[in-house]
Amino acid sequence: MESLLLVLVPNKKFIGNKIEIASENEEENVYKFKEKKELSTNQSIWDQMKKILMFSGPATGIWVSGPLMSLIDTAIIGQGSSIELAALGPGTVLCDNMSHLFMFLSIATSNMVATSLARQEKNEVQHQISILLFVGLTCGIFMLLFTKFFGSRALTAFAGPKNVDLVPVANKYVQIRGLAWPAILVGWVAQSASLGMKDSWGPLKALAVSSVISGIGDVILCSLLGYGIAGAAWATMVSQVIAAYMMINTLTKKGYNPFAITLPSSTDLLTVFALAAPVFVKMISKVAFYALITYFATSMGTHTVAAHQVMIQIYIICAVCGEPLSQTAQSFMPELMYGINRSLTKARMLLKSLLIIGGVLGLALGILGTSVPLFFPGIFTPDKKVAEEMHKVLVPYFIALVVTLCNHCLEGTLLAGRELKFISLTFSGSFALGAILLMLVSTRGYGLTGCWWTLVAFHCGRCLLSVLRLLSPESILYSQDLSRYKLGIAEA
Template sequence: MTQASEATRATRRQHDREIVALAVPAFGALVAEPLFVMADSAIVGHLGTAQLAGLGIASALLTTAVSVFVFLAYATTAAVARRVGAGDLPAAIRQGMDGIWLALLLGAGVIVVALSTAPGLVDLFGASDTAAPYATTYLRISSLGIPAMLVVLAATGVLRGLQNTRTPLYVAVAGFVANAALNAALVYGAGLGIAGSAWGTVIAQCGMAAVYLAVVIRGAREHGASLRPDAAGIRASAQAGVPLLIRTLSLRAILLIATAVAARLGDADIAAHQIVLSLWSLLAFALDAIAIAGQAIIGRYLGADDAPGAREACRRMVQWGIATGTVLGLLLVLARPLFLPLFTSDSSVTDAALPALLLVALSQPLCGIVFVLDGVLMGAGDGPYLAGAMVITLAVFAPAALLVPVLGGGLTALWGAMALMMAVRTLTLWLRARSGRWIVTGATR
């Protein structure tokens, strides 16, 4: 074995260790997040159908409101990681504090909107007369926790940028346990009903935010970083987040269009679509964990002025994405006879879901490439390109999906359009990664 090949192997092993060390805890934290809603649903479900329906509507609105601001985590990760790579920890933490202050300001604005428009938003979602009061109650109370939720996003980005994904895992698990306990105590023990579930979630989220803030503040004091709000820094964080907001809104539009089209295909198809989309989202958690590792690692290399290291890390993470996607696709194909009965016993739903699941399985290697390169470009601070690429993807997907009810093909054709969407994303992201234009070194982009 030559020295060059041995050096290459050593570099790959180093990248593998970094990816695993960051991705595995990140995956655990990602999986813990949807468990909040599951715990609330399990507890509220025993109160009655109307209460559960109200929770479903309010949770959908809250999830949408918070997910729109996921750029607080993404942009903060990239900015902090660059400073870490440059060896300037005080500036890295200062950058993170700007993101946290922005989260607090945005959260305050969302509270005002949510409290004043809650009944109208609930009606817009078509809530029944029996479910609407419960949905409004849950939405109004839970909106008080939105600033804490956004602080959690921003602070998670700070720790990821500092190459720490273990603390977010611990906080997420502790938050889930606290949320479940508080929900049970307040809903049944205190007899507060659905309001108790909302208050339990608010308290759990505020507790999580407090832990994150304690960690960040301790780091700021250790490194002499200022904790005061800085108007220029907050404005810069907001500007960096705008392209990622456009990207997120375009992606949400794609998912909403897919669901709307499935609803027009019939009850069996929309039921099958919900099953397939749930499984697709579950697989996305594993791939998104690698993307999170990519954000942190790429930002650090670029901040350290190590362009070759960033290229090599990108190449290795793409290999991880393809391999992980292939394994997930195979598992989906092999396990489909086992998990489909868990969702439904209706043969018409199963018949509609099976071909779509095969398309999902076949597209997983592409999904692996997309998620990884998405994370790499986020870590590089290449938000404007990501925004433009996602708008192009939406422009291709929308007509393809909307033509499904006209041309036929049912749910299989709809998920064929979803596979096309992933292919377009693969092409746009691969072209950008190959061009090298995303490689801009230095402590700031």
């Protein structure tokens, strides 16, 4: 009866008051619900950001370790000889940059391990670790032989006819560091397996020890005993072998057998290839582009290539600080995208948190990384001409670094979602266009500054394409259709 009166006699004061009270209560409840939902969302983002920082904080040390060793070599060698400093340019390209070609091992390992753990299949994890260790060891032996027999030829082709005097010095560095290739790649597999298990502390301890050994070794062998570039190579090589052993030992403590190296079957190789091939295209495109910049810088003279060597080392050590954000996406996204507890809303929220952290970190590293060569160039070289060349590229250096940090978040999400075809096409296309632009700015006399502005264009183009892909209704962050995914692997 009361409900009927509310409808038939809406203007009555009593009924109107009841209606008004009901309306006010309803509005208050809606407001409280929205407020609670907003607080819950903000709290969830904050919780995610804390989890990201707890994982990516230690992981930062992992990614910084390798470039840090090269940066220590650069700083100590630069105090003694400008020729040896210049020789580190092609030398580190053949050692550090070529090692990035095998980053597919690292990404494939963490991706496969994280996906298997999301489905709670521990036996599958052991099998994947075993076959990937075999692949890593095989690739390491191959690179050891390549460095031994073809290292000098590769350096000669890279340095060019104007810098033949650098080849013997650079080859001395390359031959010593090449002895660590098998240990490096096996260690990468062990390290990435731990990261796929959401453990970044174990690998960090190993690489912290190796970095200390490398630094102490450089000081003793280079500064005190005067072995120069050869001493720096020995210190770095020994530290990398020790790091690999410690990372393998970390897997043992987790209950896995890292020494159970298994010959992969054709099915195993096909699975690894399906994931690794596009990642290989991604890495070879990036490494080739960096190498191409160094190639053009090498043709501009000793002072220019020495300045570029310093700037690219600082850039790399800052840029890899974003790799933990990519690794976070690869370790945590699979569970949210196609795990047992699938939640695309949480996956999108995780990406938002990653981008916030990436943007802030990019600005901070951009300011820090620019300040060092601007105010303290003497850390790396007493040569004023080299310092002047360094100052010419500070603006594009800053922009490239900020965009790179955001790119790591986007690319990690794409890798976690197995957007492999898109990644390979994006990187190969960006490399082709970037190489053409690089040749144009070089032939028209824009110098090292033009090369670095080309690097900015290379990163900005990929960033835009990645954003458009992830916002697409058919992307893994929005599509509810998993029919094109088999065992968590997207069909190309």
